Amino acid sequence: MPADDVADSTDWLSTPLSGLSAVESALRCEVCKDFYKTPMITSCAHTFCSICIRRALSNDSKCPLCRATDQELKLRSNWSMEQTVAAFSEARTEALKFARSASIDKKQSPKRKADDNGESSQPEPHSKRLRSSARLSSRAEATPPAPSIEVVEDSEDEDFELETNDGLVPCPMCQRRMKEWQVFAHIESCPGPEAAEKLFSPADVDKIMNGRAAFKDSVKKVTDEALAKGAFGAPWIWVTNAKGQEEPFFGSDRFNHIYAFLDIPFQDVTVLTPNKL
Numbered sequence: 001m002p003a004d005d006v007a008d009s010t011d012w013l014s015t016p017l018s019g020l021s022a023v024e025s026a027l028r029c030e031v032c033k034d035f036y037k038t039p040m041i042t043s044c045a046h047t048f049c050s051i052c053i054r055r056a057l058s059n060d061s062k063c064p065l066c067r068a069t070d071q072e073l074k075l076r077s078n079w080s081m082e083q084t085v086a087a088f089s090e091a092r093t094e095a096l097k098f099a100r101s102a103s104i105d106k107k108q109s110p111k112r113k114a115d116d117n118g119e120s121s122q123p124e125p126h127s128k129r130l131r132s133s134a135r136l137s138s139r140a141e142a143t144p145p146a147p148s149i150e151v152v153e154d155s156e157d158e159d160f161e162l163e164t165n166d167g168l169v170p171c172p173m174c175q176r177r178m179k180e181w182q183v184f185a186h187i188e189s190c191p192g193p194e195a196a197e198k199l200f201s202p203a204d205v206d207k208i209m210n211g212r213a214a215f216k217d218s219v220k221k222v223t224d225e226a227l228a229k230g231a232f233g234a235p236w237i238w239v240t241n242a243k244g245q246e247e248p249f250f251g252s253d254r255f256n257h258i259y260a261f262l263d264i265p266f267q268d269v270t271v272l273t274p275n276k277l
Contacts, residue, residue: 007092010168013167014100014103014166015099015100020099030064033181038050038051038077038082041077041081042063042070042075043071044063044066044068046063052064171186171190173192176190226238230248232250233250236249239262241262242263249261256268
């Protein structure tokens, strides 16, 4: 099954049965986002898959939703939820298929149009009418037509796109629409915008990729030199003063000692008052 076809509650949003999205969401675990498997109810009345809540409680002994303290021995089986999930899962495929087909049929059904010759499908009225119907028809003729609204397209709105309530979100780089949980994984391999807007040309990319080996060798050489001098972490700063003396410093909070070793005046960080900003 393709990654884009992974079933979740947003599948219902683009169908006439969009209300079932909330129903299905209530039947899914808040931890794994899948249908409940052996649902267990906590002492704070929240339901999770058995393995999900047991892992959470073994980690910090707190409910993943409300963060209330709980214990594994207080968990109870939620039989009603398990039966509901089983029934919904069994009917989901056919129900979703029916809802999607109904949506397609609704979009393709033509609107009723009057005949070109102006003939009405209604039978011709009788020549004799009641007084009340005559008064109603005269009032209708006297009623002024409703004002029409003319829509003028603005050239500034050419880039406007109507938001679709299909449960999908666009990638911030290539604008491809996908489910929200897929965005972060997609960004790692996203081709990005058009080639004209890319930061690097194909030649630059080749140059960078071909230079990886030399860069790694350079990093390894510098790392070996630092280890040989006794480095045990980062940042490891090797300082040489004007007298030719050398001294290692470890940590980003040693700049006052580095300045003193270099015989340079040092001024520590100070907080400015609002009138000096």
